[in-house]
Amino acid sequence: MKNLSRFTLIGAILLLWVFKSYVALSQTSKETLVADIEKKRFAALVSKDYAYLNQVMGEDIIYCHSSGLIDTKASFIQSIKDGKLVYNEMTPDELKVRIYDKTAVITGVCTAKVVSNGQQLNTRFRFTDVYVKRKEGWQMVTWQSLRLP
Numbered sequence: 217m218k219n220l221s222r223f224t225l226i227g228a229i230l231l232l233w234v235f236k237s238y239v240a241l242s243q244t245s246k247e248t249l250v251a252d253i254e255k256k257r258f259a260a261l262v263s264k265d266y267a268y269l270n271q272v273m274g275e276d277i278i279y280c281h282s283s284g285l286i287d288t289k290a291s292f293i294q295s296i297k298d299g300k301l302v303y304n305e306m307t308p309d310e311l312k313v314r315i316y317d318k319t320a321v322i323t324g325v326c327t328a329k330v331v332s333n334g335q336q337l338n339t340r341f342r343f344t345d346v347y348v349k350r351k352e353g354w355q356m357v358t359w360q361s362l363r364l365p
Contacts, residue, residue, distance in 0.1 A: 247313040250320040250347055253354050254313075258306040258326065261296070269293055274348065274355035282341060282363040283332075305329040309340070318349035325364070340364040 253272060260268040270293070279287040287295065295301045311324040322345040330337045346358040 246315045246320075250313045250315070250322065250354055251311050253347070254311065254322055254324075254345065255308060257356070258308060261303040261306050264296060266293060266297070269296075271352070272354070272356055274350070274357045277355075277357050277359065279358075280360040282361045300333055302331040303328070304331065320347040320349075320354065321345075322347070337363075 256268065257272050259265070260272070270289075273289045273292075275289055277289045277292075279292050281287065292301075296303070305328060307327045309325045309327055311322065314321045323343070325340055325342050327340050328337065330339075340363075341361040342364055343359065343361040345356055345360075347354045347356050
């Protein structure tokens with residue numbers, strides 16, 4: 217009887233450990249998924265993949281540029297189409313994803329070569345992005361950047 221209780225306790229501990237490992241692994245896979253979406257968004261800015269940008273950017277997104285300018289989804293994509301913003305390079309140097317249920321917060325640093333209203337900017341930005349899991353998938357709802365010295 218004593219051995220049975222010991223085996224039950226050991227089995228319960230092993231089961232708890234397996235469940236905890238599964239939860240941690242699934243959390244990591246969510247973080248990886250959102251990081252991949254973010255990297256694809258950077259690539260879409262350079263390649264002018266408007267279909268992907270429309271898919272990944274929520275209709276309610278607010279983008280606060282490092283200059284303080286505020287863009288909506290429509291105004292941001294239009295500024296790329298009009299040539300006011302040209303992304304020649306967007307390379308993530310650091311990317312940290314944290315998941316909170318159906319919300320992902322991304323912080324990072326990227327190297328960018330951008331032409332903004334005819335002015336060439338070769339710089340690094342620190343950014344914070346917020347994604348929300350919706351029926352359409354993960355969509356960015358907030359994007360804020362700060363030019364690094």
